[in-house]
């Protein structure tokens with residue numbers, strides 16, 4: 001299953017500081033969409049609004065062209081179709097397998113299916129051998145792989161990834177990028193990827209958006225965005241930020 | 245002599261165990277809900293709670309005595325000078341302790357625990373359970389501290405229980421009356437039992453914490 005996502009006029013401030021100054025964006029069902037932008041631009045804030053953790057002051061977010069329902073049960077059902085891997089993910093106390101099974105347990109998956117899906121998800125990120133390891137002893141890369149498996153195992157129709165490979169070595173990056181491609185291919189789910197890393201955006205995304213100072217500056221297909229950007233700010237950003 | 249020691253010890257454990265259990269059933273859910281609440285609305289409750297937290301056990305005993313006494317509102321139930329009356333007095337003492345510690349450990353569980361569970365699709369009830377699970381070591385400590393307070397408490401059980409031979413004598417009250425009657429070896433025997441119970445409880449607590457931490 002899949003989901004479209006659209007934001008219009010989205011405004012979010014913290015105190016006197018306006019972080020999102022009117023975001024307009026449309027992500028098509030099934031695409032891998034990257035959002036790039038400098039640190040502090042509001043990328044995480046945008047994802048947290050989409051995933052119901054923050055309430056924007058103005059504007060609307062449409063999930064499959066409808067606003068989130070106010071009815072509690074319907075809202076939970078919608079929330080459960082949207083998954084996210086947070087920047088610096090938090091793992092619950094317990095084993096890697098416990099963490100991965102969390103979302104399944106919450107959705108009343110049990111018995112053989114629970115065991116199988118948990119094992120498969122760990123396998124998919126090369127973590128099968130550490131299923132029984134305590135979360136607190138995992139390395140940063142292992143923890144990030146568990147966090148990805150935990151988000152993907154419940155098969156969200158919209159998967160939000162916030163700097164999901166930051167600080168990882170190239171082989172861990174490869175494992176996770178392959179897992180994202182495989183997830184997108186096999187489920188048809190929509191993926192929104194936030195990254196500083198423009199090479200990652202190039203490798204994974206079909207379309208890319210630049211978020212600068214709370215506004216979307218440019219959106220375009222990946223080749224066009226990087227090879228032939230229309231906005232001078234995109235040109236500057238693409239040229240200037242090749243720190244990786 | 246050995247027979248009465250067994251009986252006294254058993255009653256101590258029964259009364260304190262029951263009151264800790266009842267207090268836990270009240271305090272852990274309520275403390276979790278209050279701890280989850282972020283601002284304001286729980287403040288009055290918190291203040292009341294911290295007053296109770298510092299309530300001297302003797303005063304709690306007096307209060308329960310008045311409520312249970314013949315002229316009191318619960319007089320007709322005839323609970324004064326019964327083990328059940330002692331349980332009520334200890335519940336009054338122990339509940340605020342367990343509640344206060346639970347509330348504070350739950351409220352210090354990282355915001356990220358809640359956010360993570362929420363993003364993974366948890367509803368309100370599942371959120372509370374998840375936070376409680378992360379706070380499990382602290383909540384266990386709260387329960388153990390509550391039991392420790394109950395079993396070592398003397399004033400309230402003396403007032404409400406009346407220290408009636410073969411009926412409402414517990415370890416702490418007997419130690420006091422023993423000393424009054426110069427029964428020192430009996431008092432020391434009971435003291436050792438009290439110490440052993442405390443040591444057992446705390447080693448159990450320690451082991452549970454070891455297992456639930458990390």
Ligand SMILES: Nc1ncnc2c1ncn2[C@@H]1O[C@H](COP(=O)(O)OP(=O)(O)OP(=O)(O)O)[C@@H](O)[C@H]1O
Nearest residue numbers: 014019037038039040041042043044045046087196
């Ligand atoms: N809860 C908050 N309270 C106050 N300010 C906040 C809060 N959350 C974010 N901000 C501010 O909003 C701005 C945007 O933050 P955000 O985390 O969205 O940036 P980002 O684009 O994800 O940056 P990075 O690439 O470094 O992760 C920052 O300046 C940050 O300080």
Ligand SMILES: [Mg+2]
Nearest residue numbers: 043044045087
């Ligand atoms: Mg961020």
